Amino acid sequence: MSGPDAAPPLALSGVRYQYAGTSAWALDGIDLSVAAGHILGVVGPNDAGKSTLSLVASGLAPLAIGGRLEGSAALGGRETRELAAHEAAQRCGILFQNPSTQLSGTAHTVWEELAFGPRNVGLGLADIVERVEGSLAALRIESLASRDPARLSGGQAQLVALASVLALRPACLVLDEPTSQLDPEGTRLVGEAIRRLAGDLGSAVLVTEHKTALLARVADEAIVLQAGAVVARGPVREVLEDQALIELGVDPPPAVRLRRALRAGGVDARTEQRALDALAALDALATLDAPEAAG
Amino acid sequence: MRGWTGPLVVLAIVVATAAVTKIGRAMRPFVLATIPLIASILLVNTFFYPGAEDVLLRVGPFAATGTGLTEALQASLRVVAFALSVAVFSLTTPTDDLLVDLERRGVGRRGVFVIGSAIRTIPRMAERAGEIVEAQRARGLDTEGSALRRIRGILPLAGPMILGAVTDVEERTVALEARAFSAPARRTVIRPIPDSPAQRAVRWAAGLGAATLVALGIAGLVRLP
Numbered sequence: 001m002s003g004p005d006a007a008p009p010l011a012l013s014g015v016r017y018q019y020a021g022t023s024a025w026a027l028d029g030i031d032l033s034v035a036a037g038h039i040l041g042v043v044g045p046n047d048a049g050k051s052t053l054s055l056v057a058s059g060l061a062p063l064a065i066g067g068r069l070e071g072s073a074a075l076g077g078r079e080t081r082e083l084a085a086h087e088a089a090q091r092c093g094i095l096f097q098n099p100s101t102q103l104s105g106t107a108h109t110v111w112e113e114l115a116f117g118p119r120n121v122g123l124g125l126a127d128i129v130e131r132v133e134g135s136l137a138a139l140r141i142e143s144l145a146s147r148d149p150a151r152l153s154g155g156q157a158q159l160v161a162l163a164s165v166l167a168l169r170p171a172c173l174v175l176d177e178p179t180s181q182l183d184p185e186g187t188r189l190v191g192e193a194i195r196r197l198a199g200d201l202g203s204a205v206l207v208t209e210h211k212t213a214l215l216a217r218v219a220d221e222a223i224v225l226q227a228g229a230v231v232a233r234g235p236v237r238e239v240l241e242d243q244a245l246i247e248l249g250v251d252p253p254p255a256v257r258l259r260r261a262l263r264a265g266g267v268d269a270r271t272e273q274r275a276l277d278a279l280a281a282l283d284a285l286a287t288l289d290a291p292e293a294a295g
Numbered sequence: 296m297r298g299w300t301g302p303l304v305v306l307a308i309v310v311a312t313a314a315v316t317k318i319g320r321a322m323r324p325f326v327l328a329t330i331p332l333i334a335s336i337l338l339v340n341t342f343f344y345p346g347a348e349d350v351l352l353r354v355g356p357f358a359a360t361g362t363g364l365t366e367a368l369q370a371s372l373r374v375v376a377f378a379l380s381v382a383v384f385s386l387t388t389p390t391d392d393l394l395v396d397l398e399r400r401g402v403g404r405r406g407v408f409v410i411g412s413a414i415r416t417i418p419r420m421a422e423r424a425g426e427i428v429e430a431q432r433a434r435g436l437d438t439e440g441s442a443l444r445r446i447r448g449i450l451p452l453a454g455p456m457i458l459g460a461v462t463d464v465e466e467r468t469v470a471l472e473a474r475a476f477s478a479p480a481r482r483t484v485i486r487p488i489p490d491s492p493a494q495r496a497v498r499w500a501a502g503l504g505a506a507t508l509v510a511l512g513i514a515g516l517v518r519l520p
Contacts, residue, residue: 055469064472086478094473101466104474106411108391115485120404122480168475 007077009172009204010034010057010092014071017056026052028228030071034172034204039194041219041236042208045249049228050208054176057206059088076171086121092172093165097180099157103149103164110152110160111145117168135163138201139193155186159193166197173197175207179214187214194218212240213253213283224248255279298518299369305376309383318386325382326375333371340367390414396488404482420460427455
């Protein structure tokens with residue numbers, strides 16, 4: 001038996017999508033499902049349809065931007081075409097590449113910025129406080145609460161944008177290349193946050209990324225998108241080790257590249273393992289939790 | 296002619312407010328901003344006021360008239376009074392308080408958002424302009440020196456500024472939808488604005504005073520500017 005309550009937070013079935021004013025299908029036959037607490041990574045070359053997939057999965061396409069949707073795109077068992085944009089926003093939050101354009105631009109403090117969404121849906125003051133404090137705590141950015149949102153570093157601003165989305169308590173999160181404009185420190189902060197959101201809050205997360213090393217660390221499964229269609233799927237490490245990725249113009253994670261280079265150079269298995277262990281140790285060193293996200 | 300009384304009264308109120316709130320120095324840019332407009336008002340009215348015949352002096356084929364000069368000075372005074380009123384308002388009213396209060400008084404969320412984002416976008420646009428100028432300079436564009444060179448420097452600045460602003464608007468619109476901006480519920484006010492009895496009394500007095508003046512003006516008992 002499966003009613004709407006048992007439905008996954010995000011499920012696409014036979015989805016085709018066409019932007020308004022175009023005749024080509026930007027997405028063509030997408031099937032995927034993300035369960036609560038799981039992270040699905042999406043990789044693919046430029047123009048593969050990753051951002052379009054993010055818009056369709058979050059319901060913004062076609063609810064906010066128009067276009068033609070075929071197939072089933074469901075958030076928690078409800079078809080997105082049956083929802084209003086603000087209802088979809090409460091079921092699935094979306095984070096874009098550029099943190100500066102996601103913030104409301106009207107809030108004086110980060111706290112007020114996070115309250116923007118809950119205020120829009122008319123929650124009472126006590127609920128707003130609870131949600132804002134909860135979102136700050138979930139991303140460990142309580143120390144940013146009184147800061148001006150326009151005066152944050154890139155990584156901090158992206159965390160605030162993510163927290164702003166979380167404040168609407170969506171069961172599903174879509175992250176569209178959330179680290180593409182961030183430096184390594186910002187990437188680390190956002191990567192840690194993604195893992196916590198799935199692990200601690202049980203969010204279903206769909207994340208598109210060019211940084212495959214980040215996906216290898218945070219995602220459970222991955223799909224490869226090409227020309228609007230899924231051409232490969234599976235556990236994230238298997239997908240990212242596929243030789244075909246390079247032919248698509250997607251860089252495999254450093255560990256995969258190192259292993260290939262060592263094997264091509266005829267290095268023995270023991271040395272190969274030591275080199276990979278050293279790389280993993282360096283990676284772990286670079287991704288140690290910082291004492292405070294606010295830095 | 297519209298007379299001196301109106302703008303002089305406004306100026307007196309503005310100057311008194313500025314003195315009490317100690318914002319005199321901060322008002323300087325607002326006064327400076329009026330200079331080009333005042334210069335043009337003075338020139339056009341003094342030399343080309345229609346029907347004026349009381350010539351004060353002649354400059355070549357052009358004649359400056361007393362009527363034109365008086366009209367120009369009165370118009371300039373009104374411009375200064377308006378600019379300083381805006382200055383007092385913007386320098387003494389925190390934007391956030393204004394927006395919160397507008398919302399509390401029932402102004403729609405879209406209206407409040409447009410006002411708020413416009414106000415907060417200005418410094419961001421200035422920052423972006425600075426970044427673009429630095430980027431253009433790094434690629435050899437000369438943005439200093441003569442006025443002509445500076446004007447030429449504006450052209451490569453305008454393109455990225457306008458395109459960037461348009462792109463931002465598109466992204467912001469979608470991002471707002473993703474934060475339930477179109478929800479039909481009434482937005483919750485989270486920060487009440489302190490409003491003392493004295494402030495309320497002054498507001499009522501100002502409103503009543505304005506209404507009384509208009510009524511007296513309509514009745515022909517007072518000549519309004």
